[in-house]
Amino acid sequence: MKVTSFGEVLWDDFPSGKVLGGAPLNVVVRLRALGADTSIISCRGNDEDGEELLRQILSKHVNADLVQICPDQATSLVKVSLDKSGSASYEIVYPCSWDRIRVQPEALQRVAESDAFIFGSLATRDEVSRNTLAQLLEQAKFKIFDVNLRKPHYDTDRLLATMKKVDMVKLNDDELYELAEVYGSPYHSIEQNIAYIAKLTGVETLVVTLGSHGAALYRDGQLYRHSGFRVKVADTVGSGDSFLAGLTYKLLNNADPQEAITFACALGALVASRHGATPEISLQEIETFMNPA
Secondary structure, eight states: OEEEEESOOEEEEETTEEEEEOHHHHHHHHHHHTTOEEEEEEEEESSHHHHHHHHHHHHTTOBOTTEEEESSSOOEEEEEEEOTTSOEEEEOOSSOGGGGOOOOHHHHHHHHHOSEEEEESGGGSSHHHHHHHHHHHTTOSSEEEEOOOOTTSOOHHHHHHHHTTOSEEEEEHHHHHHHHHHTTOOOOSHHHHHHHHHHHHOOSEEEEEOGGGOEEEEETTEEEEEOOOOOOOSOOTTHHHHHHHHHHHHHHTTOOHHHHHHHHHHHHHHHHTSSSSSOOOOHHHHHHHHSOO
């Protein structure tokens, strides 16, 4: 299984210190741990933070050959604040190095060879990276759009246009309701709004995470649900990214959609029970968590 992601690589700056992050990176770090051949297309600054960031990506065994160096923008540093329940809020600087990802022939080839291409909405905020993304999407077989609504770093018209170009969209419930309202949905329930967005965009697979209440997966006209796994939350950083990695892993392996969403919910819950975006979790641990003796 070969998966490539595109977008932000950064340092999440917690009160306790800096941790490697960025949703597109978190997803492929988890997929690598599940056994996939993974690569990240991004850009770092020509600075000490960038050097250390590259070292850490390589330590996760993710291919970093397509991480470019930007001479005039710093490596991204995101201030993370956690509330009492462990939910995170982010202070994201603009512009930074990953706003300057340029087109490379090697990146176009890697995407064309990949079973899935994953990217998020943050990487569409600047024209340089946005134009690069548009060219990469033309090469991709299976396009996965991870919507991350971080004000003020998105445009709802652009989001809609992007959703119409992809095969799979991931949202959380707050994002679903926000976009459904903007796009004129008259509905109130999760299920109705999922169907509304799916019809509006023409996307075949739409997944909505529901925090501690699990997730809903719309695939080829059918809706699958999982009510979630109860854990003591350490922090929610990276939980949704690992959820998406788990779901992608199962769907690319042609798993039944219900099996896929159950596995993804278990993996997301396990990550939420640990500190940091990409704690080490084995396949055996996930299986035991889902099916305790």
